[in-house]
Amino acid sequence: AKFLGRNNAQFYSPSLTHEAMRRLNMESDLRRALEAQEFFLVYQPQVDLQTGKIHSVEALIRWRHPQQGLISPAEFIPLAEGNGLIVPIGEWVLRMACQDAARWQAMGLPLAMAVNLSPVQFRNGSLTRKVRDILEDTGLGAEFLELEITETTLMDESMTTLQTLHELQELGVKFSLDDFGTGYSSMSYLTRLPLHNLKVDRSFVHGLPHDAGSLAIIRAIISLSESMGFTVTAEGVENLEQVKILMQQCCHTLQGYYFSKPVAAEQIPDLLGQNWDF
Numbered sequence: 275a276k277f278l279g280r281n282n283a284q285f286y287s288p289s290l291t292h293e294a295m296r297r298l299n300m301e302s303d304l305r306r307a308l309e310a311q312e313f314f315l316v317y318q319p320q321v322d323l324q325t326g327k328i329h330s331v332e333a334l335i336r337w338r339h340p341q342q343g344l345i346s347p348a349e350f351i352p353l354a355e356g357n358g359l360i361v362p363i364g365e366w367v368l369r370m371a372c373q374d375a376a377r378w379q380a381m382g383l384p385l386a387m388a389v390n391l392s393p394v395q396f397r398n399g400s401l402t403r404k405v406r407d408i409l410e411d412t413g414l415g416a417e418f419l420e421l422e423i424t425e426t427t428l429m430d431e432s433m434t435t436l437q438t439l440h441e442l443q444e445l446g447v448k449f450s451l452d453d454f455g456t457g458y459s460s461m462s463y464l465t466r467l468p469l470h471n472l473k474v475d476r477s478f479v480h481g482l483p484h485d486a487g488s489l490a491i492i493r494a495i496i497s498l499s500e501s502m503g504f505t506v507t508a509e510g511v512e513n514l515e516q517v518k519i520l521m522q523q524c525c526h527t528l529q530g531y532y533f534s535k536p537v538a539a540e541q542i543p544d545l546l547g548q549n550w551d552f
């Protein structure tokens with residue numbers, strides 16, 4: 275095979291589609307993005323239906339690429355998981371999010387902070403130590419940190435993952451199971467692991483209020499959660515009809531564009547005073 279430099283390859287190689295090339299370039303750009311400070315966090319409120327107030331926010335990462343502009347995490351997180359960069363990136367997310375939460379607390383705003391964790395971060399081994407250090411450095415109480423994990427993490431039977439889940443539980447952080455209902459069919463892990471909250475995937479919320487199947491699934495998830503002592507969050511709530519039907523079903527927490535899109539940290543204190551229409 276001919277040796278071709280990166281730019282030449284883009285021009286000469288007919289086997290690399292434009293999309294494949296874009297991904298390759300993105301992966302090498304990802305390697306320097308953290309140092310170049312191209313990532314930032316936005317926060318999306320989670321509203322407690324009992325009080326009608328925001329009681330927590332979810333941290334969501336954004337990448338401002340110098341040439342390509344904003345790139346969705348749905349695109350670059352899988353790449354970062356593939357090459358291991360999710361470990362330093364995920365640690366940066368945790369630290370920034372805990373810092374912001376601690377700052378809000380110092381302002382008298384006791385918001386809990388939800389942070390997404392990749393299964394790859396659990397396999398790495400040093401996650402407990404990192405979380406403990408970050409809580410210590412930022413001064414955030416462990417009870418204010420909620421880690422959003424997926425079924426893929428819970429299905430990972432490796433000792434490292436299981437041990438880390440239990441160590442983190444002992445630290446006092448909470449676990450929320452994200453995208454619930456979209457993953458594996460076995461639910462036996464629900465009884466074995468230290469969960470606090472289930473997040474109904476937004477694909478089910480999207481069907482409301484008209485799709486009977488979506489409603490049936492949501493009711494089943496809520497009833498399952500009640501009997502297991504979990505709270506339930508519905509994500510992707512976009513309109514008032516969805517709010518009403520989820521209230522009727524006694525869902526605990528709502529999140530979605532109806533309340534707020536993910537916003538910059540500076541905007542969160544203003545949102546806290548807001549009264550929602552429902």
Ligand code: C2E
Nearest residue numbers: 334335347348351367390391392510511512530531532536
């Ligand atoms: P997710 O954890 O399921 O996050 C919810 C996604 O739904 C977010 O997309 C959010 O902006 C979007 N969303 C919120 N409300 C609505 C709504 O009402 N309607 C619709 N259609 N969408 C809504 P985003 O921020 O693009 O993130 C996509 C995924 O990327 C996340 O899905 C999560 O899996 C991953 N992700 C984001 N930040 C991180 C991170 O810091 N670490 C890790 N490991 N993954 C992250």
Ligand code: CA
Nearest residue numbers: 332390422452
């Ligand atoms: Ca999430």
Ligand code: CA
Nearest residue numbers: 452453473509
């Ligand atoms: Ca989700």
Ligand code: CA
Nearest residue numbers: 452453475476
């Ligand atoms: Ca998702």
